[in-house]
Structure formats: structure tokens, C-alpha cells
Amino acid sequence: MTEVLSVLGVIGALGAVAGLALAWADRRFMPDRDRVVDAIDALLPQTQCAQCGYPGCRPYARAIAAGAAIDLCPPGGPETALALGRLLGREAGAPPAPQHPPVARIDETRCIGCYLCVPACPVDAIVGAPQLMHTVLSEPCTGCGLCVAPCPVDCIELVPRPVAEDPRPVRIMARPRNRWPDEAESPCIRCGLCAESCPELLQPQELFWYARDGDFDTAATHGLDRCIECGLCNQVCPSNIDLLTRFTRGRQALAVQSRQAVEAAEARARFERHEARLAARAAERETRRRNRLERAAERPWQQ
């Protein structure tokens, strides 16, 4: 009997101590969701297009942190879904088809100056005044299409945006050749000759594995961004592997990525300014209304 009692006592006391400690930990350590939201927001394309069903990129980031699906972003395409999946350790479902962001254009001969499209633009890319013609600034336009529906005369359309394939400055130099230009590639034999030839002290064979599989981010952490595209590795490779073409393609992809990151940061800043302006205007309207009500209260003969 005493043994049963001591068993119950020990287990009970252990449970009580553990419970108290956990209750204390619950109060002491508040979950920090903001940092997760920030990290998710950084991966979204910042078009503020609301095609995911949330009013902007930041609200969608908040929803993802709370458990929403990660594959709802059409402008981001599969890359964004994959990056989010990698960040959060979740499986991305079938991501929507990738799109090149179009740009909105107003047919200025048909615009009646109604001003309905201007407040609809989340990044303030439409300029113009009421009763006057409007136009779209193509630089900040994210191609979200939110201005198309409000237009009463259907004069806004989305057109493909002209884009340079390689955003880097053009360099003119003779293209280095493979060791045996007319022969096919064979598999890498890990001889390491490319590493010895590299003037930037990179590991071309490792970069080759990552670049071949399209994992340019990892390649960048291994120094792909330092490659000067001299092509010496091509000339020494006994397997006749065209390393340089892969590196060039990878560096193009990285350059496109960094340009998109800059554009996304600008779009986000514009969206935040837009939101702040709307909020300020709403607050101003509210104060004016309150002032009117107060003045009305001071004129009792009108009541």
C-alpha cells in the first residue's frame, strides 16, 4: 500500500513540477511571429496584385505564417513556392504557371479621365487628374491588373513587357573554345584540372554540379558570382565539358534575380506609401466629419 502511495506521489509531484515549469515558460517566452512574416515577405514578389486572395504581399505573408497555402502566388510562380517550401520546411503543391509580369497600358484616345483607376493601383503607378487623361508609368507598374476592372470604358489593357534576357552590360570578347570543339561532352572524372586553372581560385567542378541542376543560389554561395567567365576551365577539361556556358547562364539568372529583388523592394516601398496615404486621407476625412458634427451641435436652432 505504501509503495502504491509513493508511486502515485512521485508521478504526481513530477507532473506538477513539469506543469509549473511549462506554465512559466509559456508566460516567459512569447512566440515571435514577426520575424517569420518578415522572412516570408522577403520571398514574395511584391507585386501587391492580390491574386492570392489577400489584399497585398504582406497580408499574404502573415496568412502563410498562420498556416495558409504557399502556392497561391501567380506572379512568383513555382520558384517562389519552392523557396517558401524550403524556408518553412513544407511541401509545395502544384504551383501556378510562371508568368512574365506584363505591364498595364491606357489607350489615351479612349480615356475619359474618370479617375477610377488611380486609387485602384496598389503602387501608385497611374498619374493623372480627374477630367484629364491618365497614363501608366511602366517602370513602377507591377502588372497586377487591378486597374483593369474599375475602368468604365475598358481602355486599360495588359501588354507584354519588353525585357532584356541578360541585364548585365554587354562584353565583347572572343568566346573561349572547348578543348576539342567538335566532340561531345563526357561525364566529369573529378580530375581537378579546372580548379588548378581557375584564376579566381574557385572550384569549377562543384559550381558545375550546382549550375547544371539549376541550383544557382548554392552555386552563388560557392563563389559563382566571382567567376569572371574567362573560360580557362573549358580549355583544360579532359571531358570536354562546356563549363562556361553553364556559368554564364547561372550568372545571368543571378543578375535577373538581384534586379527583381531591387524592383520588389521598390514596389513594396510604393505600396507602403500608398497604404499610408490612404490611411492619412481616411483619418483626415474622419476629423473633418467630427468637426462638422461638433459645429452642428453648436447650432441648436437647426435641430
Next chain:
Amino acid sequence: MDELGLILIGALLVNNFVLVQFLGLCPFMGMSGRYPPALAMGFATAFVLTLSAAVSHVVYHLVLVPLDLEFLRIIVFITVIASIVQFTERVLRATSPLVYEVLGLYLPLITSNCAVLAVALLAVGQSLSFLQTLVYSLGAALGFALVMVLFAALRERLEHATVPAAFRGVPIALVTAGILSLGFMGFTGMAG
């Protein structure tokens, strides 16, 4: 001092809990796909393992032995481990929410990681002193983290290797784990 060093090396390399004693294989295979989560998992488990072995040792010697209740050790140790895991989960959620998000289900699963329970039980079974238990569990914990990191690095490289179709994914990972385990067998007889 020499003895403590032997215990540390013994638990860390010679009797590595994952690759030599084959304990805790679920997180070893499950969380080692990419390097950063494997690092986080390795150190989260290492933290829980060391702390729970120390607490279990105290509870065993100060409560269970005087009351003649040694037979309760498994259930008591599991309770201790479970509460420490819950505690770690809360701390992690507050301090590094991204790691918390990535580890997901695997974090509460540390509770059922048999390596954690095994270290507590084996330390008590070998009647080690408190200091020895601490060193023993620290060695086991570092061994676990080391193996997680090694294996994750190997698997990241495997991702870009030209593996025959039939071996792609888990099969080649299992083969690699086997070879890594063979490597660790080489430590046998080195210390203790």
C-alpha cells in the same frame, strides 16, 4: 580527468549512438535532407539530450533510489524528457521562430527519439556519477549533432550527383548511412 576524457570520446565516436548503436535513426534520416535544418535539429536534440540525462540522473538518485522505486525509471525518464522537449519548443518558438517553423513536427518527436531515453537509461545503468553522466551525455549529444551535420553535408552533395535512377533519394541515403557507419566502426577499440 583521463577517465572523463575517455567517457567523452567513447560516447562521441567509439559508441556513437546513431552510427554504432543505431539509436535515433528517425530524425537522422528524416531531417538530414538539407544542411541548415539538420544543424538545428542536431543541436536541439543535443540540448534536450544533455539536459534530460542530467535531470534524469538527479531524479533517479535523489527520488527513485531512496524510495526504492527504481522500476519506475522508464516512465519517469520519459516524463522528464517530454517536459524538457516542450520547454525547448517554447524557447525556440520565441528566440528563433524560423528554425521552429522548419523543424515542425520533428521537434516534438525528439520526445520519442530513442537515443535520448537510451542515454539517460544507460548512464543510470552503468551507475555513473553526476559529473560522469554529464560528460557521457554531452559526448552522446555532440556525437548526434556531428553525425547529423556530416550526413546532411553528404546528402546535399548527393543531390547533385548523377545517381542511377533506382538508387535516387532514400536508397542512396541509406547506402551512404551504411558506409558512414562502417567508417565509425573504425573507432572500435580506440578508447574504453
